[in-house]
Amino acid sequence: xxxxxxxxxxxxxxxxxxxxxxxxxxxxxxxxxxxxxxxxxxxxxxxxxxxxxxxxxxxxxxxxxxxxxxxxxxxxxxxxxxxxxxxxxxxxxxxxxxxxxxxxxxxxxxxxxxxxxxxxxxxxxxxxxxxxxxxxxxxxxxxxxxxxxxxxxxxxxxxxxxxxxxxxxxxxxxxxxxxxxxxxxxxxxxxxxxxxxxxxxxxxxxxxxxxxxxxxxxxxxxxxxxxxxxxxxxxxxxxxxxxxxxxxxxxxxxxxxxxxxxxxxxxxxxxxxxxxxxxxxxxxxxxxxxxxxxxxxxxxxxxxxxxxxxxxxxxxxxxxxxxxxxxxxxxxxxxxxxxxxxxxxxxxxxxxxxxxxxxxxxxxxxxxxxxxxxxxxxxxxxxxxxxxxxxxx
Numbered sequence: 001x002x003x004x005x006x007x008x009x010x011x012x013x014x015x016x017x018x019x020x021x022x023x024x025x026x027x028x029x030x031x032x033x034x035x036x037x038x039x040x041x042x043x044x045x046x047x048x049x050x051x052x053x054x055x056x057x058x059x060x061x062x063x064x065x066x067x068x069x070x071x072x073x074x075x076x077x078x079x080x081x082x083x084x085x086x087x088x089x090x091x092x093x094x095x096x097x098x099x100x101x102x103x104x105x106x107x108x109x110x111x112x113x114x115x116x117x118x119x120x121x122x123x124x125x126x127x128x129x130x131x132x133x134x135x136x137x138x139x140x141x142x143x144x145x146x147x148x149x150x151x152x153x154x155x156x157x158x159x160x161x162x163x164x165x166x167x168x169x170x171x172x173x174x175x176x177x178x179x180x181x182x183x184x185x186x187x188x189x190x191x192x193x194x195x196x197x198x199x200x201x202x203x204x205x206x207x208x209x210x211x212x213x214x215x216x217x218x219x220x221x222x223x224x225x226x227x228x229x230x231x232x233x234x235x236x237x238x239x240x241x242x243x244x245x246x247x248x249x250x251x252x253x254x255x256x257x258x259x260x261x262x263x264x265x266x267x268x269x270x271x272x273x274x275x276x277x278x279x280x281x282x283x284x285x286x287x288x289x290x291x292x293x294x295x296x297x298x299x300x301x302x303x304x305x306x307x308x309x310x311x312x313x314x315x316x317x318x319x320x321x322x323x324x325x326x327x328x329x330x331x332x333x334x335x336x337x338x339x340x341x342x343x344x345x346x347x348x349x350x351x352x353x354x355x356x357x358x359x360x361x362x363x364x365x366x367x368x369x370x371x372x373x374x375x376x377x378x379x380x381x382x383x384x385x386x387x388x389x390x391x392x393x
Contacts, residue, residue: 005065009048012057016048023047037066053381202226234258235299235344236267237274239309240282242325247352250379251308254350258306266303268295272313273333273367274340275324292336296343304391305340305347307371308379311364312353318366337370347371348387352379 002025009016024047033039041062049058202224213221236258238251258265268278269285277289316323318334341347349371351364355378358364368376375390377383 005044005061008061008065009058012061014049014054014057014061015051020048020050040066231264232262233264233299233303234262234266235295235303235305236265237278237305237307237309238267238269239272239307240269241271243310243312244352247310247379250352254308254379266299270309271326272309272324273317274307274336275327275329275333276331276336292339296339299344301343301345303344303346305344306387306391307340307347307349309349309351310353311349311351311367311376312361313363315362315366318363318370334366334370337367341371346391347375348390349376350379350384350387351376354378355383 002021006016006021024044027033027043027047028040033043044062045055045058049055204225204227206223206225209223209225210221213223236255238255240251244251255267258267268280268290269282270278274292276292278292278295279285279289281288314323314325317325318332318337320332321330322328323332349367351358353361353364358368358376364376377387377390
């Protein structure tokens with residue numbers, strides 16, 4: 001019964017797979033939700049939409065298939081609301097006494113005519129009172145108020161369940177590539193770094209080859225193979241402290257997603273710019289530093305390097321010895337950064353600062369020049385995807 005829904009999602013360029021569709025049907029068959037359209041909306045959205053940028057398309061298709069929302073105009077003409085429909089609704093939801101009270105006040109014609117007039121006259125939001133369209137109060141039009149002959153506008157659910165007409169205009173929000181990251185978004189983007197290979201002990205049954213061998217030999221001939229593993233290795237360098245404090249949350253999400261998705265992950269912390277020492281524990285960063293030369297010599301050049309930082313500091317920290325704000329550095333930060341670029345050809349920088357401010361910050365411009373053009377990306381969904389494409393080339 002949901003095949004049309006599946007097909008329309010595909011037509012709307014929502015990347016829904018047959019496996020996801022079957023998972024939805026299985027959930028319905030097992031009674032995961034009650035027979036409620038709102039519950040079905042959330043279940044189907046969870047099962048079928050894997051990228052937040054497709055939520056808007058999904059909502060529109062769902063409304064078209066199950067509610068007919070595509071036929072709603074941006075502005076509904078009150079005159080198009082059929083009186084017969086309103087009367088039938090009233091007979092279903094209102095008592096005889098309430099119907100008599102509405103007729104005494106002028107009936108449905110007067111009610112809808114007044115609503116149209118108020119829509120034309122009102123120019124701003126209103127709250128309370130007994131005339132204008134707004135929230136609260138006793139006006140016949142609006143939400144979260146009370147009136148025996150009301151037209152509910154913009155309220156998700158009725159409070160008194162006495163509205164003559166539930167009139168909610170559906171608004172769709174366009175989700176773009178500049179949305180802030182979340183752990184789930186990051187995991188989806190990091191999947192681009194996967195590079196599969198079969199390595200190690202042959203302890204996994206190769207079912208297809210076993211069937212072929214058995215058919216050819218005439219007896220059971222088991223074929224084993226190595227487990228398929230992600231061979232991509234990543235070195236993650238995280239700027240901490242100072243101007244990075246406002247970005248702690250998104251950095252934690254990135255770190256959490258990276259540890260979950262990338263099995264061969266190594267990480268180190270630095271402050272402002274990599275110098276002669278990195279560390280693993282911020283609480284012991286002054287006592288347990290790891291020489292940066294050891295890191296450069298330990299990890300081979302096929303590692304993918306992701307540097308996370310706002311690149312916002314005094315330009316002296318990048319260009320001069322002794323420029324660090326925390327210690328005396330024998331060599332400028334830019335020299336160490338160039339060593340990373342030389343050792344690891346696949347290197348990107350993720351910056352939580354909006355890209356529009358980069359050209360106005362001297363240190364960001366310097367680091368952009370040092371790491372090479374096209375290697376710094378804004379820490380947004382699109383920026384992270386572009387960075388992963390750059391590393392995967």
